[in-house]
Amino acid sequence: MTLSNETLISWYKKMLHTRFFESQVDAFFAKGMIHGTTHLSIGQEAFAIGSTAALHADDLITSTHRGHGECIGKDADLNRMMAELMGKSNGYCKGKGGSMHIADLEKGNLGANGVVGGGFAIAVGAALTQQMKKTGKVVLCFFGDGASNEGSFHEALNLAAIWKLPVVFMCTNNHYGMSMSVARSTAVANIADRAASYEMPGITVDGNDPIKVYEATLAAVERARSGVGPSIVEGITYRWLGHSKSDANRYRTKEEIEAWKERCPIKAFEKYLIKSNVISQQESDEITAGAKDVIARAVEFAQQGSYPGIETLEEDVYA
Amino acid sequence: MTMALITYKEAVRQAMQEEMRRDENVFLLGEDVGVYGGAFGVSLGMVEEFGEERVRDTPISEGVIAGAAAGAAVTGLRPIAEIMFSDFITIAMDSLVNQAAKMRYMFGGKAKVPMVLRMPGGSGTGAAAQHSQSLEAWLVHVPGLKVVMPSTPYDVKGLLKTAIRDDNPVVFIETKTVYNKKGEVPEEDYVIPFGVADVKRVGRDVTVFATGVMVHRSLEAAEILAKEGIDVEVIDPRTLVPFDKETLVKSVIKTGKLIIVHEACKRGGFGGEVAAEVMESEAFDYLDAPIKRVAGKNNPIPYCMELEKSAVPQVDDIVNAVREIV
Numbered sequence: 001m002t003l004s005n006e007t008l009i010s011w012y013k014k015m016l017h018t019r020f021f022e023s024q025v026d027a028f029f030a031k032g033m034i035h036g037t038t039h040l041s042i043g044q045e046a047f048a049i050g051s052t053a054a055l056h057a058d059d060l061i062t063s064t065h066r067g068h069g070e071c072i073g074k075d076a077d078l079n080r081m082m083a084e085l086m087g088k089s090n091g092y093c094k095g096k097g098g099s100m101h102i103a104d105l106e107k108g109n110l111g112a113n114g115v116v117g118g119g120f121a122i123a124v125g126a127a128l129t130q131q132m133k134k135t136g137k138v139v140l141c142f143f144g145d146g147a148s149n150e151g152s153f154h155e156a157l158n159l160a161a162i163w164k165l166p167v168v169f170m171c172t173n174n175h176y177g178m179s180m181s182v183a184r185s186t187a188v189a190n191i192a193d194r195a196a197s198y199e200m201p202g203i204t205v206d207g208n209d210p211i212k213v214y215e216a217t218l219a220a221v222e223r224a225r226s227g228v229g230p231s232i233v234e235g236i237t238y239r240w241l242g243h244s245k246s247d248a249n250r251y252r253t254k255e256e257i258e259a260w261k262e263r264c265p266i267k268a269f270e271k272y273l274i275k276s277n278v279i280s281q282q283e284s285d286e287i288t289a290g291a292k293d294v295i296a297r298a299v300e301f302a303q304q305g306s307y308p309g310i311e312t313l314e315e316d317v318y319a
Numbered sequence: 320m321t322m323a324l325i326t327y328k329e330a331v332r333q334a335m336q337e338e339m340r341r342d343e344n345v346f347l348l349g350e351d352v353g354v355y356g357g358a359f360g361v362s363l364g365m366v367e368e369f370g371e372e373r374v375r376d377t378p379i380s381e382g383v384i385a386g387a388a389a390g391a392a393v394t395g396l397r398p399i400a401e402i403m404f405s406d407f408i409t410i411a412m413d414s415l416v417n418q419a420a421k422m423r424y425m426f427g428g429k430a431k432v433p434m435v436l437r438m439p440g441g442s443g444t445g446a447a448a449q450h451s452q453s454l455e456a457w458l459v460h461v462p463g464l465k466v467v468m469p470s471t472p473y474d475v476k477g478l479l480k481t482a483i484r485d486d487n488p489v490v491f492i493e494t495k496t497v498y499n500k501k502g503e504v505p506e507e508d509y510v511i512p513f514g515v516a517d518v519k520r521v522g523r524d525v526t527v528f529a530t531g532v533m534v535h536r537s538l539e540a541a542e543i544l545a546k547e548g549i550d551v552e553v554i555d556p557r558t559l560v561p562f563d564k565e566t567l568v569k570s571v572i573k574t575g576k577l578i579i580v581h582e583a584c585k586r587g588g589f590g591g592e593v594a595a596e597v598m599e600s601e602a603f604d605y606l607d608a609p610i611k612r613v614a615g616k617n618n619p620i621p622y623c624m625e626l627e628k629s630a631v632p633q634v635d636d637i638v639n640a641v642r643e644i645v
Contacts, residue, residue: 093425093429096424115417118386121382121383121385121389121414122387122418124386125390126393129395151382152413158378158380159377159378159380159387
């Protein structure tokens, strides 16, 4: 598969944006500038960016509580994302949604979700719209390994399969549902194995390699778009940070975390891009500095925003 | 206006058919809604007119029925999803409460979720504890949902059309024991706005506020009481969210007495909310007696028909409650 240098560089930038965005969120959270809870995907960037790269601009996604990467993959405005996390009225949801509810309907992002497994049925319904209206669009439904033990997973996959809906179920397998490992929580070795129950293809790929993720997703997306039906694409990756801010990592070892940090998807991709003569080290450094600037500007935008007025409290409950 | 005498069930079907003819984005999905016609035969014949694409049989998967309706709604369709018995809403609660009801607010007003979740509610069929509940109070409690509970063929048709045209998730609770009851319904297109109560019987001595099948029992009770010289006003809110407080308050100011009748368990029921609304209103000063609630007992619905009857208010219970208050 030939991917243009421009494409590969755009992925690299998005992976860096995700990393720096979340590093900044982590720092702000520690200072109390971002509140509530936040779920960071540092270490998982390749799966979010490689998969969304296989979509057309008007395709759709549903994502999860750990969904910043998918938002960025779907071309979200980082300024409005940061503003939303800071609870500002110039944020994506006017400060009413926060990290777990960023949605950008115009760009096909039907929303992150605060409920594990909450996005399956919505994705299936969105795919039904595409099928009934013959739009040719596809829905990527992101979920984690833990969500595959929710009943909604099974209801949705079955419905998508019998109706041959244009949806691809994208499993970010980061090994843990909060503290519960996949080995302890799940009766099958790979989440993609569950596809067999619904007579759909299931493929497990290295979730830290954006090109492998892209290729697997593209095949599933093309299958869905042509009307053949849904698939599962599972990427094996790792969450470097805790589940959320209260996590003391009692359920895993430092050695395990360090070993996965050695397999950093961004470092590995940088190495690949340099080795393949897509960019030089110097260009990579410039791109990295540029990505940091983008996040700094997002912070500035967010800080300039105002908090929503009390008069907005009861707005938008009903249409 | 030309009127036709049709059943409640036919009124529901006509509302769906007319809206599906009017707007190609409207479609029906649910368990056995196709050739079977739905568990109560409400959608009988619809698949023949609209095809399997728009009258969709689903697997027995209430969670995804409600959730897919939300997903379809937020992307431009106007689904009507049937939940076979209102009791099974428990299985669809995440889709309805955490997803559909909150999307618009969570997303800062960007989303519209024009979906209707139809479900038959209530007891009286001898079907025991898992097929007989009245769970409207749970749903009324959730910001973002509208809750409709029509009692007559005229109301059910006009309100279902409004529900289908509404841009919010609407929970539409059908009164299953009146599915075969007939009533006059205009042959022309009409809609009934949400939030407008209907005074089903004008009276001056006591206000009886009733929902669902209790509207009919209250009207029967009113006729019995009329013979005793007691003039009962019966108010049917028709929609619980939005709620027409004004009509009720006006009536209570006139009569000075309020009895609230519903089938759902008294504890935590909608009646408590109605009573509180009146107590907080200008009608408080006009009350000549404590507000009375005539409601279901705080137990599951039992199987034995005699026990079942005693679990929810009957005509006699309403008659007695009125006699005690006037």
